[in-house]
Amino acid sequence: MRLFMLPPTTAVVALFLWSLLVPLTTETSAGVPKGHGEPLGNHRDSDGHVDILTTLPSPQEFWDKYVSKRRPVLFSGAARSSPGMQLWTDEYMLEKFGDLKVRIEGKHQKEGKYPEGEKGIAQDTLRNVLQTYRTRDVYVVSQIPDPLTEQVAVLPFLTCGTFKDHILESNLWLGGHGTQSQIHKDADNAINCLFSGTKTWIMISQDYEHLLPVVSSGGYSARATIDPDDVDLIKYPKFSEVPYTHVDMKPGDCLFIPASHWHQVNSHGSKNLAVSIMMSRLKEVDLSECDGIDLDFKPLSEMNMVFTYDGYSEQTMGDMDPFELRERIVELCSAIKELSFSAVYHEFFHKEDEDNEVINNAIDTEMAKGKSSKQQDLHQNKQIFAILDTDGDNFLSCDEEVLPKLSIETLKNLANIISYDPSNSEEYEFSRMGTEVIRILIEHVINKLSNDKAPKMTKEQFLLRYRAVGGSRPVGSQLYDMMDPSQQGYITREMVLSKMEDVISLYDNGLHPHHTQNMPWQADIEIPGSLINEVGTKQQWKAQKIRDDL
Incomplete structure (x- = not known):
């Protein structure tokens, strides 16, 4: 056999040119993008682990270096001051907290299904979860019941100034091996403290959101449609350009996740247990009261948390930040002194509906009943009017009816109407x-x-x-x-x-069951417009499928 050989000089030049080209490409030898069809994180090397602190920062340092810059950071060992980290064995929790009700999801968010619990779909008792989570496809993603908050320690830098006044809620996370999230971002700042198991995180700055295939939830939170187990870089080629950092969490660690910072989480271990504390999206802070005082860990039960949950009634998990809601209402009132039904509807439910003619003509209230999202939005809008429209004229006077009423309790009620999540209740x-x-x-x-x-x-x-x-x-x-x-x-x-x-x-x-019974708006407040044309159509194909299944 005769072999074709390049002259020595030509071969050296060719090899040199090849060495220059290879690092510049993100494709494999077969022309497929690097990481295509593989788990998240294989499309390129990580830019490194997020910052790790072994000593906790002062409130001012936390603001200056991390919150204001929207930069994640890991506080190594910070959760070890929480009594729950040592106390919360399955046996202890069964005895002390077994009858408490929690919200549950499946282990894999991408499936979008809620499992069945003792209290119905998406609702379970902590007792049933603790007895089955190692063998069942179930993951507690729930507002933390009040009795547990005594055994959760708040990090010292959150116990004074603006930080202490803007702790919104706390959530409990409990499951077995194999729990996985989608790539998503949350509306609020969060500190996630791990009590048991390990977690690995992929962190993506909001600066690269334009490279992600995003599905918005209508607010600040959103998710990407990329499968973290099987990244499709043919369908989403821009994702090859997305840099990321990573986090390896062990028991006792706490991670700060800035508001709107994209992340994806995998939980490991036969038991994975964590508690998160959610804080407002802050634009500025006043930490003057923090100066010159000795700060220490403080039980979460002693903090003035905005949204709490008694463990038995309906949750408010994920409700809109009432402080931010106040800002939006004040801004709206600065532009419009008298708010119509349409103006409120556009502001809080469908800003994309620019044509007010769509909702100008009065229609029978009963015609707007039904299952579609816009119908529910209309009814939620009516609930807002039920709270604020004291004279029943279907208009809200900012100076007389709206601005004087914006107490924190009223804002919480309005937030629950606007961002109500049915999976928070047995309904x-x-x-x-x-x-x-x-x-x-x-x-x-x-x-x-x-x-x-x-x-x-x-x-x-x-x-x-x-x-x-x-x-x-x-x-x-x-x-x-x-x-x-x-x-x-x-x-x-x-x-x-x-x-x-x-x-x-x-x-x-x-x-919302609490807002559909014996409310004055049911008979008195009219829904304007021909929105009925956009809502209420029956899903005949779905009905036929159900009949076929039966």
Whole structure:
């Protein structure tokens, strides 16, 4: 065989040129971008670990070096001052806190599904979680119940000045091995303290947001559509240019995540337990009261946290910052002295709807009922008016009705209306399913019971069908008991028919349950405009699929 050989000089030159070109390309030898189809972080090398501090900064240092610059930092060992880090074994938590209710998600956010708990979809008891989290696809992502806050220590630099007055809420994170988040950003500043297990983080500055495929939630929070397990650089080629830093957290560490700083988290260990404290997006601070005083760790229960949760009622996790809400309202009132229904709707729900003609003509309130997001927004807007419109004229006078009412409690109520998340309550299941699904199910049950061969249906037979359409056992049992009030152990066609409308009414609207009962706006406040044309269309394909499944 005869081999083709380059002259020595030519070969050296070619090798030199190749060595220059290789570092400049982000493609593999096959022409595929580096890291394509691989887990997040393989598209390029990390720019390094975020700063690690072994001593805690002063409040001013924390502001100057990290918060104001939106720069993440790891406080090594800072969580070890929290009693909960030593106390919160599964056995201890079962005994002390087992009956408390928590919000749950699946281990992988990208699936977008909420699992079933003892209290329904997305709602569980801490007892059930602690007994099943090692083998079940469940992850506690919940506002922390008040009884646990006594055993969580707030870092000293947050206990004075503006920082102490702007602690919004605290969240509990608990799961087993394999919990994973999407690439996302949060609206508020956060400090995440790890009590058990380890976490690895990919951190991406907001300066590179323009290179991410972003799905906005309508506020400051958002997520990227990239799969962290399988990064598609053919579909999203700009992501190859995104630099990142990383974080390796061990038990006892606390991580500061700046507001709007993109991140993705993987949790490891048979038990992964963390607590986060959320703070306002601050533009400026007054830390003068911090000067000359000895700062120490302080129990979270002793802080004046804005949103708290008793462990039994409805959560307010993720509600809008009331301090920022006040700023928005004041700014709106500086431009418009009298706020119409349309002006408030545009400001807080659909700023993209520029044409006021869409919502100018009055329509019957009942016509606006339904499941679509805009219908819910309309009803939420009416709830705002129910609080502020004291004279019932469908206009808000800034000087008389709005600005004098902006106490922190009123702002919290308004924030809960504007940013209400149904998954924070046991009503989520009713909201998610809606009247269309439950009506199809009930009609199916009636048809089954109309057959002379099967005139009765047991509870287990009903639950099998209810869970088949996405319901939970606890709520299904509630419905069955409504139809079998005498506890005969079965239901008949007549029993179902007599309770049919009562059952369906539970799923009506999918609106905030606390704001849809006995409210004066239901009869008195009109919804302007022809928005009804944009909302309320039935999803016939979905209805047919449910019928086919049954």
